[in-house]
Amino acid sequence: MITSEMVMEWFGYSLDFPGISGVGPVLGTIVFFYGGWPFLAGAVDEIRSRAPGMMVLVAMAITVAYGASIATSAGLFELDFWWELAALVTIMLLGHWQEMKAIGQARGALSALAALLPDEAELIRPGGTTEKVPVARLRVKDRVLVRPGGRVPADGRIVEGSAEVDESMITGESQPVSRTAGSRVVAGTVVTDSAVRVEVDAVGADTALAGIGRLVAQAQAAGGRAQVLADRFAAWLFYVAAAAGLITFGTWWAIGDLNQAVVRTVTVLVIACPHALGLAIPLVIALSTALSARAGILVKDRLALERMRTVDAVLFDKTGTLTKGAHIVTGIDVTTGHTEDEVLRIAAAVESDSEHPLARAIVAAAPERATATGFRSLTGRGVQAVVDGETYAVGGPALLRELGMPPAEGSRRGAAVLHLVRVTDRKILGSFTLEDEVRPEARAAIEQLRSYGVGKLVMVTGDARSVAEAVAADLGLDEVFAEVRPADKDKAVTDLRARGLRVAMVGDGVNDAPALARADVGLAIGAGTDVAIESAGVVLASSDPRAVASVIKLSRASYRKMIQNLTWAAGYNVIAIPLAAGVLAWTGFTLNPAVGAILMSASTIVVALNAQLLRRVRLTP
Incomplete structure (x- = not known):
């Protein structure tokens, strides 16, 4: 460029030496073929794929400029074009570099996720000694020691110790959570205050962190x-x-x-x-x-994220989403001839194999329980099992209707009621009052959604209508679908969509999967099961319902x-x-x-x- 007559005229200097006329053609040719090679090769690829675009245009421009420069040197044109060619290729390369750098920086989420894993782990040997080994050498069933301030090297369960664990890099929640023996921890999280021993149950590509990485990569490629x-x-x-x-x-x-x-x-x-x-x-x-x-917030389906901006109805599953999902037994009513301990002992035995939150609450409340056999789940109604030779069932109003029994007298408004029924004579032996605390974040979530113009906020639950309406009134929801069987939750979505509403469904359980799939946008919240995650377009790692408003934002x-x-x-x-x-x-x-x-x-x-x-x-x- 400095040997160009035009550039010298612009900047008021003069440069002359033997062979100056050959500088432009020689260096210009090098710039064209070496500097312009990414564009020339890219143009060939675009032509081969029959998708001409940016590379073809750049290649055409620099090729015409190179040809014009050669023609000028041959005396066919009156142009000073070699410096233009050099400047053109240089600026285009800088622009291309700037583009790649910008995208690379934006895609730093993947490298940030990879950086969460430590390079080494402290493997506990059979004799109790520890040895530092590369994380890649860990296998399922290995036990590792995680010291205070250390990162968990693989997914697993705590087998000894308890600690506050910082999971913000996974869930986005800033407050550490308490994890005790039996609690699950995931790779990349930080143990903050005391050492724990963890038995590994997932390594490498099977860890939650690797799954998040795949979701991020898919979202960025979409x-x-x-x-x-x-x-x-x-x-x-x-x-x-x-x-x-x-x-x-x-x-x-x-x-x-x-x-x-x-x-x-x-x-x-x-x-x-x-x-x-x-x-x-x-x-x-x-x-x-x-x-x-x-x-x-993990985006699986880019179109689902785009649709969230137009959502005008949000349907929440109640348990574990708007409420904490950790019920406690607050009252036991028994019929004549039975004691609280007896009723609780039998009910806990019947519920012992159930994973439902209400069942876990009853089991947790029982100081001891009998032995149950023949466990059977009565989907949407309750459970049934044989205890001491008698068949018993535990369930709510839907169970009583199924057995053709009259509705039992309910407890106070806002509490769930389960009944222990002896199936042979269809007699209620006792009733349990259970309460589930509303998440404090749920109210803020509802307010945020209102401020974003979401006109219809709805809840779906299998709980009795009195319980559901109490929670809805507390949160200021517009509508409730109560006493809904798990398999029928998608009908609530269908109902709302039939009114012309664009529906986002928020749930966290296996039974929510059909509803998540049927909604315009499905959001799996918290530790959503694999089925729920497969059915959802967006996965919310935390259980905080405010994340729904964040997705819209x-x-x-x-x-x-x-x-x-x-x-x-x-x-x-x-x-x-x-x-x-x-x-x-x-x-x-x-x-x-x-x-x-x-x-x-x-x-x-x-x-x-x-x-x-x-x-x-x-x-x-």
Whole structure:
């Protein structure tokens, strides 16, 4: 560039030495083939895949510039073009590097997840001694020692000790959680206050951390409606730019200015390169995925995230979502001839093999329990088993209806009631009052959703209507589906959608899977089971219902950035291409290829900076 006569004239200096006329052709050829190789090779790949785009446009521009430079050196044109070629290739490479750097930084969520795993673990040998080994050597059933401040090297269960564990990197929740013997811990979390011994039950690709990494990678690789629009526009832009280049060359040649025909054509091809368009959507996707992962929001389906911005009804499963899901027995009523201890002993035996939260509460309340056989789950109604030769069932109002028994007198409003029934004579021996505390975050979640314009907030539960309505009134919900069998929860979704509502379903259990799949958006909250996660488009690692509002906030913010970037990229080309073609040349205003490359790179920077504003979005929890 410093040997160019035009550059010397601009900066007021003179440079002359033997062979100066050969500097441009020699160095320009090196710049073209070496510096331009990524674009030339990329153009070949695009042509082979029959998807011409940015690389073909850049390759065409630098090839025309190189050909014009050679023709100038041969005396066919009156151009000083070697410096333009060098500047053009350099600026395009810088723009391409800037694009790759921006996307790489945005996709740092994957490397951040990988960094959560320690390099080594303290393996406990059979004699009780410990040995530091690479994490990759750990196997299922191994036992490891995790010291205070250390990271858990693999998924497992605590077999000795208790500690406060920082799970913020997985769930987004800032407060450490208490973990005791029998509690499960996951790889990458930090033991904060005391040492624990953990028996490994998942390593490598089977860990929760690896699963999160796969979800993040899938989300970053996925597109959406905006990406489809961008791809379509980019494909059309190639043909528009190529046609504009041909028309520009033909018009200026017809005017009789072949030099300007070459300059204007190269400028059109350069300025139309869809760098900004290629960055507009992928950068927003990468940034929003990283942002959501840090908040414990894992996007499985990009379209589901986009749909969240238009949701006008949210359907919550009650237990474990709006309430803590940890019931306690607060009262026992017995019929004549039976004692509380007897009724509790039998009921605990019947419920011993059930995983339902109410069943666990009854089992936990019993100081001792009998031996039960023939356990059978009565889906949506309760459970049944044989104790001391008699068949008993435990369940709520649905069980009584199933057995053709009259409704029992309920306890106070807002509490769940389960009955112990002797099936042979259909007699109620006793009733248990159980209460489930509403999550303190649930009220804030409802308020946030209201502020975001969600008009219908609904709850679905298998609890008795009196219990469900008490919780709904406490939280200010609009509607309740009560006494719903697990298999019928998807009917609540169908009901809401039939009213023309766009429904997001929030649940955490196996029985929620059909409802999650049927909703416009399914959100699996907390430690959702594998079935629930498979059915959900978004996985919320924490159990905090405020995360639902965060998903809506992220959906709207990321979609807004996508549309802003697309509008800028498209508007830039609508204005820039005519200017590059020389429509204002009659006023003395023209753009040369180097300036065109700078403008193209500047438009890319604008798109990147606008996308970076997503980092200002604050998500809870």
